[in-house]
Amino acid sequence: MVRDVSSSLEELEDWYEEFDKGFPEWYRRLRKKAREIFKEKEKSGEPVGKYGVDFNLLDYLPNLSSPKERLENLQALDREHREAIESVGVDVKEKERLGSHLQQDTVITYQKLLAREGIIMETPEAAILHYPWLRQFVHRLVPIDLDKYTAFCTGYSIGGAFIWVKEGVKADLPLQACFLLETEKLAQLPYILVLAEPRSKLNVLSGCALSPKCPAALHGSITEIYVGEEAEVTFNLVHNFQPGFHVRPKVGVMVEDGGTYIENYIERGKPESSQLFPTVILRGRNSRAELRSFFFARGKADMDIGGGIIFTGEESKGEIVSRAVVTDEAKVKVRGLLKAHAPRVRGHLDCRSLLLSKNADVKAFPNLSSTQPDAILTHEAAIGKIEEEQLYYLMSRGMSPEEAASTIVRGFLDVAKGLPETILNWLRRLISETAEEIF
Amino acid sequence: MLEIRDLTVEVDGRRILNGVNLKVGRGEKHVLFGPNGSGKTSLVLTILGFPQYKVLSGSILFEGVELVGKPIHERARLGLGVVFQKPPVIRGVRLGEILHYLGGDSTLLHLLNLPEEFMNRELNAGFSGGEMRRTEILQVLAQKPKLAIFDEPDSGLDVENLEIAGRAIDQFLRDRTGIIITHMGHILRYVQADFAHVMLNGRIVCFGSPSKILAQILKEGYKWCETCPQALRS
Numbered sequence: 163m164v165r166d167v168s169s170s171l172e173e174l175e176d177w178y179e180e181f182d183k184g185f186p187e188w189y190r191r192l193r194k195k196a197r198e199i200f201k202e203k204e205k206s207g208e209p210v211g212k213y214g215v216d217f218n219l220l221d222y223l224p225n226l227s228s229p230k231e232r233l234e235n236l237q238a239l240d241r242e243h244r245e246a247i248e249s250v251g252v253d254v255k256e257k258e259r260l261g262s263h264l265q266q267d268t269v270i271t272y273q274k275l276l277a278r279e280g281i282i283m284e285t286p287e288a289a290i291l292h293y294p295w296l297r298q299f300v301h302r303l304v305p306i307d308l309d310k311y312t313a314f315c316t317g318y319s320i321g322g323a324f325i326w327v328k329e330g331v332k333a334d335l336p337l338q339a340c341f342l343l344e345t346e347k348l349a350q351l352p353y354i355l356v357l358a359e360p361r362s363k364l365n366v367l368s369g370c371a372l373s374p375k376c377p378a379a380l381h382g383s384i385t386e387i388y389v390g391e392e393a394e395v396t397f398n399l400v401h402n403f404q405p406g407f408h409v410r411p412k413v414g415v416m417v418e419d420g421g422t423y424i425e426n427y428i429e430r431g432k433p434e435s436s437q438l439f440p441t442v443i444l445r446g447r448n449s450r451a452e453l454r455s456f457f458f459a460r461g462k463a464d465m466d467i468g469g470g471i472i473f474t475g476e477e478s479k480g481e482i483v484s485r486a487v488v489t490d491e492a493k494v495k496v497r498g499l500l501k502a503h504a505p506r507v508r509g510h511l512d513c514r515s516l517l518l519s520k521n522a523d524v525k526a527f528p529n530l531s532s533t534q535p536d537a538i539l540t541h542e543a544a545i546g547k548i549e550e551e552q553l554y555y556l557m558s559r560g561m562s563p564e565e566a567a568s569t570i571v572r573g574f575l576d577v578a579k580g581l582p583e584t585i586l587n588w589l590r591r592l593i594s595e596t597a598e599e600i601f
Numbered sequence: 602m603l604e605i606r607d608l609t610v611e612v613d614g615r616r617i618l619n620g621v622n623l624k625v626g627r628g629e630k631h632v633l634f635g636p637n638g639s640g641k642t643s644l645v646l647t648i649l650g651f652p653q654y655k656v657l658s659g660s661i662l663f664e665g666v667e668l669v670g671k672p673i674h675e676r677a678r679l680g681l682g683v684v685f686q687k688p689p690v691i692r693g694v695r696l697g698e699i700l701h702y703l704g705g706d707s708t709l710l711h712l713l714n715l716p717e718e719f720m721n722r723e724l725n726a727g728f729s730g731g732e733m734r735r736t737e738i739l740q741v742l743a744q745k746p747k748l749a750i751f752d753e754p755d756s757g758l759d760v761e762n763l764e765i766a767g768r769a770i771d772q773f774l775r776d777r778t779g780i781i782i783t784h785m786g787h788i789l790r791y792v793q794a795d796f797a798h799v800m801l802n803g804r805i806v807c808f809g810s811p812s813k814i815l816a817q818i819l820k821e822g823y824k825w826c827e828t829c830p831q832a833l834r835s
Contacts, residue, residue: 551689557673573693
């Protein structure tokens with residue numbers, strides 16, 4: 163179907179021309195180009211992306227947000243919003259956190275680093291003004307013309323975070339970055355850029371949630387992460403979305419020699435649709451990546467979840483692990499891509515789904531390709547119900563069928579890695595509670 | 602405590618227990634011998650209530666309560682505990698979690714010569730035969746059932762661990778009631794049993810003193826049982 167480029171697009175163009183004034187020329191041009199690509203793709207009737215359900219991006223506006231006041235601290239947030247961000251692992255007292263970042267709609271209302279030298283956190287807009295050399299990093303890992311959505315997100319993004327950890331600085335505590343959606347029909351499109359210099363360590367908890375009064379919106383983002391030599395970055399995405407919400411976080415990662423990237427994704431809610439396909443390029447020799455997703459697909463959620471690892475560094479290693487608990491009328495597609503282009507790399511794909519309802523649907527798409535005779539790529543994919551033998555076994559220890567089933571589901575989802583103990587314990591509690599809701 | 606009367610059971614339309622009768626009094630320890638495929642494990646899983654074991658006739662009374670028709674967990678809560686011969690692997694579920702659920706803790710590990718790190722091991726994942734046997738026994742010790750059933754607790758154990766497992770079972774059963782199923786009888790070197798039964802073709806055919814029956818089996822094998830006049834009569 164061919165769509166008209168509506169007059170609202172022209173109004174948007176004026177708004178963004180104004181918004182982008184003051185930024186360096188290269189950045190303004192990049193954004194304008196992205197918007198043009200978006201408009202072309204929109205005109206030609208392209209779907210939102212290669213994967214995931216299609217919907218009309220122009221049903222959502224990226225610049226709708228009303229003005230917000232800056233917060234003294236996270237506890238100053240009103241109760242319902244506080245509860246919303248707590249539901250995705252944010253600690254409003256900021257105990258055992260490196261720092262916090264809160265974006266409400268498109269406005270960053272709180273940003274604070276509780277520790278230490280060698281770590282910089284700013285808005286991406288400020289960072290682009292402060293550090294001209296960022297040009298070599300911005301929008302280089304997630305191509306702006308990858309699909310209609312990346313063009314939309316690049317051209318119209320507002321807010322996000324720039325996190326820069328300097329050489330040798332090891333931050334063990336997690337930095338919590340929270341994105342809260344409050345306004346109906348808003349397209350929240352933050353841009354997140356992470357630079358981890360050689361031998362640094364960073365753990366990011368990115369929690370995305372919504373205001374209970376907001377019935378429908380779009381949460382998208384582009385995240386680009388550069389992991390330097392022997393650096394280690396753990397990026398945790400915890401989401402709690404509901405019907406009416408489309409979720410499209412795009413993540414691109416590049417890892418240098420001996421570096422490690424670990425990603426954990428968990429969805430605890432029931433989004434209308436969700437599509438994730440973080441892509442990691444293991445460029446460095448001996449670099450390593452682990453992409454882990456473990457989620458419940460409930461209600462009528464349509465989730466297309468996966469990830470890709472491209473091995474271009476010798477002896478690099480990567481693993482993609484996914485665990486989906488699928489029930490009600492949810493539809494799930496699980497994807498995994500391993501591409502070997504360097505000698506002696508090892509990759510493994512492990513996708514398992516528990517299907518708990520006859521009305522739900524799971525499809526697995528493992529995709530392995532190699533040009534290297536000495537690369538080893540393996541995969542296992544399984545879709546099944548809870549094994550009766552396991553259920554009866556736990557019941558013989560005195561557990562009710564519900565207790566036994568939720569214990570099995572909890573175990574099934576217990577695959578998180580690289581998380582600090584406090585977050586891991588929180589996550590286990592969360593999985594437990596959600597498993598109990600199902601049975 | 603347990604009284605099984607004329608129990609006939611089938612699985613997938615195939616009859617596997619043919620009129621089993623068994624009476625276990627409070628505080629008694631019984632041994633159940635029998636060749637492979639004679640129906641010993643089927644009897645255990647029927648007592649426990651695994652749904653694929655369909656009771657065609659007969660009854661299973663536990664402390665006067667009819668178990669037939671009750672779900673597995675209710676039977677466990679009434680006081681039945683089983684050491685499984687082939688427990689399933691359950692990924693992500695830690696042994697420690699189950700022990701806590703059963704009210705036990707890591708001190709039990711020492712009793713069975715298992716290192717502390719087993720608390721964090723996934724249930725039966727990558728366990729050796731001996732480790733599996735010992736962690737099974739461990740769970741039943743934590744469960745403290747009124748009637749403990751041990752299905753081949755001696756299979757896959759080396760000499761040292763056989764002694765450890767045997768002594769743990771013996772001590773546990775000292776003031777409790779138990780049924781021990783064994784093929785070769787190794788565990789009886791350490792566990793004092795009061796009565797023995799022999800199972801053949803889904804039926805209990807022989808009843809008597811554990812040492813006498815074991816000696817006969819070790820001497821002549823289960824083939825002899827098949828020709829025994831007492832067995833033929835039953």
